[in-house]
Amino acid sequence: MQDKYISITKLNNYLKAMFDNNPVLQKVYLKGEISNFKNHTRGHLYFTLKDENSRLSAVMFAGNTYNLNFKPEDGMNVLVEGRISTYPATGAYQIYVDKMELDGLGNLYIEYEKLKKKLSSEGLFDSKYKKEIPKYPSKIGIVTASTGAAIKDILSTIKRRYPICETILFPCLVQGEYAAPDIVKQIKKADEFDLDLIICGRGGGSIEDLWAFNEEIVARAIFECNTPIISAVGHEIDFTIADYVADLRAPTPTGAAEMAVPTISDVVFKIKQLQIRGSKCMTNMLKLKTDRLNLVKDSYILKNPLAIYEVKEQKLDNYIETLNSIIEKILRNKKHQMLMLANTLKLVNPLNILENGYSLVTKDDDVINSASLLNKDDEVNIRFSKGNIKAKVMEVEQ
Amino acid sequence: MKEDKKDLSFEESLEKLETIVKELESGNAKLDDAIKKYTEAMNLASQCSKTLDDATQTVNKILKENGSLEEFNIED
Numbered sequence: 001m002q003d004k005y006i007s008i009t010k011l012n013n014y015l016k017a018m019f020d021n022n023p024v025l026q027k028v029y030l031k032g033e034i035s036n037f038k039n040h041t042r043g044h045l046y047f048t049l050k051d052e053n054s055r056l057s058a059v060m061f062a063g064n065t066y067n068l069n070f071k072p073e074d075g076m077n078v079l080v081e082g083r084i085s086t087y088p089a090t091g092a093y094q095i096y097v098d099k100m101e102l103d104g105l106g107n108l109y110i111e112y113e114k115l116k117k118k119l120s121s122e123g124l125f126d127s128k129y130k131k132e133i134p135k136y137p138s139k140i141g142i143v144t145a146s147t148g149a150a151i152k153d154i155l156s157t158i159k160r161r162y163p164i165c166e167t168i169l170f171p172c173l174v175q176g177e178y179a180a181p182d183i184v185k186q187i188k189k190a191d192e193f194d195l196d197l198i199i200c201g202r203g204g205g206s207i208e209d210l211w212a213f214n215e216e217i218v219a220r221a222i223f224e225c226n227t228p229i230i231s232a233v234g235h236e237i238d239f240t241i242a243d244y245v246a247d248l249r250a251p252t253p254t255g256a257a258e259m260a261v262p263t264i265s266d267v268v269f270k271i272k273q274l275q276i277r278g279s280k281c282m283t284n285m286l287k288l289k290t291d292r293l294n295l296v297k298d299s300y301i302l303k304n305p306l307a308i309y310e311v312k313e314q315k316l317d318n319y320i321e322t323l324n325s326i327i328e329k330i331l332r333n334k335k336h337q338m339l340m341l342a343n344t345l346k347l348v349n350p351l352n353i354l355e356n357g358y359s360l361v362t363k364d365d366d367v368i369n370s371a372s373l374l375n376k377d378d379e380v381n382i383r384f385s386k387g388n389i390k391a392k393v394m395e396v397e398q
Numbered sequence: 399m400k401e402d403k404k405d406l407s408f409e410e411s412l413e414k415l416e417t418i419v420k421e422l423e424s425g426n427a428k429l430d431d432a433i434k435k436y437t438e439a440m441n442l443a444s445q446c447s448k449t450l451d452d453a454t455q456t457v458n459k460i461l462k463e464n465g466s467l468e469e470f471n472i473e474d
Contacts, residue, residue: 136409146460152472155458164408164453169460169470189461196409264450271412271446274419278439281422285432 012088019093025084030095031103032056034076045072049080049095057094058082064098070110077103108207112214115241119216124223124245131228131247133259136267137196139166140260141227143186146171150203150232150253157257162264168193174202179212184221191225198225199256200242201232213240222246232256354385371396408449415442 019025032049039045043062048055058080072078082097101107119125140158144150146169158165170186173179183200190198200222212218213233222229222245231246232253243249250256301307354360360383361368368374378393406414418439421427427435460470
């Protein structure tokens with residue numbers, strides 16, 4: 001009788017076997033919100049998944065957590081993949097989670113942030129790589145869908161502002177899983193054409209719609225493109241990775257066209273202005289040079305060439321005058337000097353003394369100043385103040 | 399002076415025109431140079447204007463899958 005009773009363990013093991021043998025329960029995909037989240041010290045994660053009406057225990061073993069791209073927290077909406085089984089000790093069934101990712105926007109946002117960080121650290125957003133957008137492009141490539149508002153806006157804006165610009169559309173998918181490789185392909189194709197500029201983008205949409213422009217391959221294609229690229233994705237508020245990599249980011253497709261081309265009337269005006277400025281310069285310069293020429297032509301010397309000599313002649317006259325006065329002065333000085341000398345001479349003239357009654361005895365032109373120089377019968381000459389006599393020595397007294 | 403005007407794109411011509419006018423305005427040029435520059439500037443200006451005047455509405459094109467370019471008209 002007792003045989004019909006079985007142990008709890010047996011039941012739980014039986015139930016576990018039932019779960020484990022059910023192929024449906026070996027791989028289930030669940031969507032729910034995390035609650036009661038516990039991070040066990042050994043690295044296993046324990047939490048409850050719930051929706052509005054039900055809840056389910058969940059465990060994620062440490063070995064599976066390495067691929068998590070976010071930190072699970074209570075309240076997060078997640079997508080999980082795992083198997084359903086029971087824990088024999090309690091008999092409670094639960095999900096053994098293999099993979100878990102954030103549901104919807106949350107996950108996209110994380111991918112976006114991760115890629116942005118990666119590309120940024122690689123330098124893909126650096127301003128030093130930004131190519132200059134030509135001011136007056138003559139050929140523009142457009143990488144976007146061939147239908148829809150974006151291409152319409154771009155073409156009509158270019159046509160309105162700058163109709164002389166040629167455009168080539170490189171049609172591509174702009175949403176869905178094939179969009180990114182298609183965009184990449186068309187950017188590369190466009191780069192082979194001789195274009196001044198490429199506009200790449202699409203009109204507004206949900207973040208999922210715009211997602212292709214957040215893909216790494218698109219970012220790299222834009223970075224590697226040799227032609228300058230203006231990105232134009234969605235609306236003003238949407239910032240995609242493509243916007244960061246592009247050489248210039250436009251808020252909208254229309255904005256991209258406005259940034260790409262000038263308004264033709266502005267260009268016409270500019271050329272006119274340049275013409276006027278150039279002519280004005282020339283007129284001014286010619287007037288200046290003419291004035292200068294006239295000034296030189298009117299100068300006294302050119303009008304009175306003889307004046308050149310006049311000046312020199314006057315100078316010569318001055319020199320002569322100076323010379324004359326110098327010579328005159330010298331002559332005057334010499335004359336004065338001579339007079340002075342004559343006076344002195346007069347004073348020292350030995351003959352002056354004769355006027356006082358003295359006389360001068362000479363013999364053969366030698367002055368005799370001693371009787372001993374003479375002998376008896378010598379003939380001497382005696383000079384008086386007035387007149388001379390010749391005399392004979394009668395006697396010499398010593 | 400190089401005779402490379404024919405090869406200049408509209409953008410290059412306009413930029414060159416701007417440069418020359420700025421040079422003229424600086425007043426540093428000798429008269430002979432200035433006259434040469436002025437002549438060049440006026441040629442460039444009329445060339446640029448002509449490009450703008452002559453430009454008929456250009457056609458929009460689309461690159462087809464087979465690699466050919468065809469006229470592209472957006473349906474309104």
